[in-house]
Amino acid sequence: MSAVTVRAPAKVNLRLGVGPLRDDGYHDLVTVFHAVSLHDEVTAVPADALTVTVEAVPGARVALDDVPLDDRNLAVRAARLVAARLGVEPRVALRLRKAIPVAGGMAGGSADAAAALVACARLWDEPGVPILGRAELLDLAARLGSDVPFALAGGTALGTGRGERLAPLPAAGTFHWVFATASGGLSTPAVYGECDRLRGDAALPWPPATDDLADALAAGDAKALAAALGNDLQDAALSLRPSLRATLDAGTRAGALAGIVSGSGPTCAFLAETAEHADALAVALAAEETVRDAVRATGPVAGAAVS
Ligand SMILES: C[C@](O)(CO)[C@H](O)COP(=O)(O)OP(=O)(O)OC[C@H]1O[C@@H](n2ccc(N)nc2=O)[C@H](O)[C@@H]1O
Ligand SMILES: Nc1ncnc2c1ncn2[C@@H]1O[C@H](COP(=O)(O)OP(=O)(O)OP(=O)(O)O)[C@@H](O)[C@H]1O
Structure with a gap:
């Protein structure tokens, strides 16, 4: 080989x-x-x-x-x-x-x-x-x-x-995304640590249900998916990087169906209704001061594979 x-x-x-x-x-x-x-x-x-x-x-x-x-x-x-x-x-x-x-x-x-x-x-x-x-x-x-x-x-x-x-999880069709990257990364352990600090001793409802999300995915329904998105690390990422609030707000103003911090951040993910909607969203987000780059992508795609 x-x-x-x-x-x-x-x-x-x-x-x-x-x-x-x-x-x-x-x-x-x-x-x-x-x-x-x-x-x-x-x-x-x-x-x-x-x-x-x-x-x-x-x-x-x-x-x-x-x-x-x-x-x-x-x-x-x-x-x-x-x-x-x-x-x-x-x-x-x-x-x-x-x-x-x-x-x-x-x-x-x-x-x-x-x-x-x-x-x-x-x-x-x-x-x-x-x-x-x-x-x-x-x-x-x-x-x-x-x-x-x-x-x-x-x-x-x-x-x-x-x-x-x-x-x-079964997902129908293709979802259209715009990812707004930021200058400088966030450390994953630091974001988990901040999540613990913000929660303190508060009791957790655990485990959370995901049926609404699974239904939206199976139906290929972008609006329902938008309503079901959520990230428990978002508050921690925002606490460590307050400028992400401006990025999330900019996505909402530009008409994203929803915007969330991706994983431990600082990239923010915005869901669009169509490919054209995502193109317009990417142009609007790229003009924001807090956004390094606005990258279009679709999902789901396959995992690691020989190309
Ligand atoms: C934030 C996510 O990207 C969400 O998918 C992941 O949970 C992070 O996964 P990852 O980067 O592969 O993280 P790992 O290399 O496994 O762990 C790095 C550190 O993140 C924290 N960590 C990670 C995963 C997890 N379930 N709980 C944690 O608290 C721990 O402090 C751990 O030492
Ligand atoms: N191949 C690699 N590419 C990028 N970073 C790497 C790599 N190998 C190790 N690292 C280290 O891992 C850290 C986290 O990088 P990575 O790009 O995986 O972050 P992340 O996307 O936030 O991860 P996750 O979403 O899994 O928490 C980097 O700061 C870097 O020090």
Whole structure:
């Protein structure tokens, strides 16, 4: 095998219910993941040693300086994990091409990890080397991060546990989104910590219901989906980055069906009624001072796959 290129999608949490803090430092989640057509790409090339390079997809404005090029890089960790599991040396050059905002709440690092898992498993698929099945890849993915299994699975899915336990949710048609990115990321643990701080000792109604969301998805009804969106981390993201309020308000003024903070932020996700509506929304949002870039995308899309 000479080189393998895999694309993996960004995600938005259509509902992110955050439960109690667990003893292991994670929170129990009830979330609905939705994969959207904004992709990172990982190419795995045979090499003498494990190396990684990163560049932006042409036209994408991503903060490459914030991407680690050592063992903290999730794609590097994924390659090492696959090599260890297969009993081979991790001799691979990983080339990352990023379009997903860095530390933006859209699981860009997780997408790279999922893409690297698939690419390396394919690269090292040789006689005498064990074959990694879907279930095993999902298991390795969960070891790399809570969002990684979904980047592998794609589509729309209910996530429970710390987000790693997935059940696919049927969704009809295509939904149109605009993602308003921000300058500077937000740290995921810091946003969860702020959520805990804001909640204090308040009792949580747990677990939340997701039937309204599932019905809207099954019907392909964008207006019903807009009414069902929700993110328990939104107040925490707004508390750490108050300027996101201006971004959310701008989306509402520009006629979005709804706007929410994506995951742990600071990217904000806006739902549009049609492709034309999304185009107009993107133009309006791009003119806002608090918006770095307004990116169009549709969902759901497939998970990590060889391209
Ligand atoms: C905010 C989300 O993107 C929503 O899908 C995810 O929950 C974050 O997933 P992720 O970036 O893959 O996060 P991980 O690498 O697994 O965890 C990073 C840190 O986020 C916090 N974390 C993450 C997931 C979770 N269910 N509870 C948490 O409290 C923990 O402080 C953890 O140490
Ligand atoms: N391949 C990678 N791409 C981007 N960041 C990476 C990568 N590997 C490790 N990181 C580190 O992970 C941090 C979070 O990056 P990422 O882009 O995954 O954030 P995120 O989209 O907010 O994640 P999530 O939505 O899963 O919480 C970055 O600040 C960076 O230090």
